[in-house]
Amino acid sequence: MNFDRKDYSNETLLHLYQALLKPRLIEEKMLILLRQGKVSKWFSGIGQEAISVGSTLALDDDEYILPLHRNLGVFTGRNIPLDRLFAQWQGKTTGYTKGRDRSFHFGTNEHHIVGMISHLGPQLAVADGIALADKLADRPKVTVTYSGDGGASEGDFHEALNVAAVWQLPVIFIIENNGYGLSTPSNEQFRFRSFVDKGPAYGMEAVQVDGNNVLEVYDTVRRLAEDLRQNPRPVLLEALTFRMRGHEEASGTKYVPQELFEEWAQKDPVENYEKWLLAEGILDEEARMRYRETIKREIEEGLRVADAVPMPTASLTEEIGDMYRSFEPDSALNLPTDNQQPTTDKRYVDAISDGLRQSMERYPDLVLMGQDIADYGGVFKITDGFVAQFGKARVRNTPLCESAIVGAALGLSIKGQKAMVEMQFADFVTCGFNQIVNNLAKSHYRWGQNADVVVRMPTGAGTAAGPFHSQSNEAWFTHTPGLKVVYPSNPVDAKGLLCAAFEDPNPVLYFEHKQLYRSISAPVPDAYYTTPIGKAALVREGDTLSIITYGAGVHWALALAEELNLDCDILDLRTLLPWDEDAVRRTVEKNGRVLLLHEDTLTGGLGGEIGAWIAEHCFRSLDAPLMRVGSLDTAIPFSPNLEKQFLPQQRLREAVEKLLSY
DSSP: OOOOOTTOOHHHHHHHHHHHHHHHHHHHHHHHHHHTTSSSOOOOOTTOHHHHHHHHHTSOTTSOEEOOTTOHHHHHHTTOOHHHHHHHHHTOTTSTTTTSSOTTOOOBGGGTBOOOOTTOTHHHHHHHHHHHHHHHTTOOOOEEEEEETTGGGSHHHHHHHHHHHHHTOOEEEEEEEOSEETTEEGGGTOSSSOGGGTHHHHTOEEEEEETTOHHHHHHHHHHHHHHHHHSOOOEEEEEEOOOSSOSSGGGOSTTSOHHHHHHHHTTOHHHHHHHHHHHTTSSOHHHHHHHHHHHHHHHHHHHHHHHHSOOOOOOHHHHHHTTSOOOOOOGGGBOOSSOOSOEEEEEHHHHHHHHHHHHHHHOTTOEEEETTOSTTOOTTOTTTTHHHHHOTTTEEEOOSOHHHHHHHHHHHHHTTOOEEEEOSSGGGGGGGHHIIIIIIHHHHHHHSOOOOEEEEEEEOOSSOOOTTSOOOOTHHHHTSTTOEEEOOOSHHHHHHHHHHHHHSSSOEEEEEEGGGTTTOEEEEESSOOBOOTTOOEEEEOOSSEEEEEOTHHHHHHHHHHHHHTOOEEEEEOOEEETOOHHHHHHHHHHHSOEEEEEEEESTTOHHHHHHHHHHHHSGGGOSSOOEEEEEOSSOOOSSHHHHHHHSSHHHHHHHHHHHHTO
16 A cells, blocks of 8 residues: 655654544454443444544544544544543433434534434435535535445435535535445445546546545545635545445344455555554654553543443433423514504415515525525515525525435534525425434434424415325324424414524424415514414304314314304414414313314324324313314325315314214
8 A cells, every 4th residue: 555645744644643543442442342232333444444534634623524334533533532422332421412322323513523314315415504504604614424335325415416516515525435335235236337437427526535545535635625615616535445344243244255355454544554654764663552552541541431421311301301402482573462563464475475584684694495496486486586685695496306405404504504495395395304304303302403494385285286286294294303393374373483483493394385375365464573383373262162273274164163153162273293282271171072173184184193182181071072074095186076075174064063963
């Protein structure tokens, strides 16, 4: 193996050596502890250390790195205290996830590291968002993120690279090509010869390095980083290497031909660099032993401290409380009830646009992202005129990359900015589902990083748009702790809940019914205001029946109440997660007859959850069986007559009459 020292000082070369040696010695210790049952699982990076170490040391300390399983050198290269690192692996409270996640599944803003989730690919898009924040602020910084050759088969890899190229983001995408994705060799993963062939197809530079040569990795990343800080753009960097142990220790290595181990053992990154330093007289035997003993003492001391920390004591309050970033809403912004403020008659769609525009004015770092939202103004024209007022940097057209854009929104949040992602139709959120339920929703619980992201979701049927533009999919997300879900039924709440969603530092899914956009209007306050998240509204009062609903269901219930002159409460939930238990309890205890109505399909809809809660907590107040009305348990048909049968309006009347006659 050839090492070109160029003009690097002996001090730099020895610093690289110490940084390379440290993760190797830690791993050797961890393998012993694994056999002793003191560590539950281990993903070994032995043989690949030069990539992590070389790339980390080539960056500024305040530049973000997004590592994977086998990048221990990133964490040690950023000088994370070993006692906290060991506590993390042991599931202790002093680890970075308080025992809630394992191994390298954590981040630390103090050290500018964002750890992985098990799905691998989503972090690449988060790197895009971090780089976007730097670019918008004219900060000359670069972001580095890693993928294995197997993980590069995921769609998230394609989306992240495509977005980075289109937006010219300063990201170095490092592909650790070790020839295997767990047991699957490269020839069963992809057909191209080299990852450098992929770069030009995305419109980006691609470079290949010997991933076992720490000096080559360091020099290449350092050179690229210096260039990207001044000329922002993405680069694909393929690092050729080999994994000398199993995917994780339990998987073994029987699937790998023995001759590969023999070949790559000759290319060991630590041994070869050490031999070169000794041969060049840069390192002597005394210093070699001193470095090893110093690191071993640091490891033993870190283990001593970590071992003394007790395992976590389960706290119900803490576990539930940490799902969300706590904050105090500005109550002065809540909609006043004195009716003295100026109003303008606005349609539902106009109220959403007004709330979005005023939030952009209130939060200068808020960035809007979505398909066709810039000059075109979005397919529903909600952002029409926004580019002229706020510019294309903050009102960004996106490629058809829902997953990458949601991931980028999290990256912006990591840098302290707010972000909105518009799903062109709520149906399309499936393409970004993983980012929402596994990244946005769990980030604060896992390592204290909130996701200050609003995802707007044009939803609902009634427009004869068929199965893929009409779904009511809010229940997919009300099942996910860490998210908040709001669903306004009228223009006043449409503006107020949207403004509240941006004020809230947690991820909020904002459902807006397409059929209501231009079919309803109301006097909406001109000033900026918020509608409290988590509070239902009683939109009609009566003493014989309670209809609990939201969205378009509010209008169906009001219309039927007028037609039949019903003496009923109609409770508009407004927020579906967390829904207002106190308001539900009050109306149930008052009337004793309860009907739960939603546009979503009946099975698995939110009505079933609320109904179960009522049965558990308010059973003694019931005078009749709980009743639910929802759409048919089918896909949504295109033809208007079929769609009318699918929706629950006609079944609503039957259910009300049955409940009243019980």
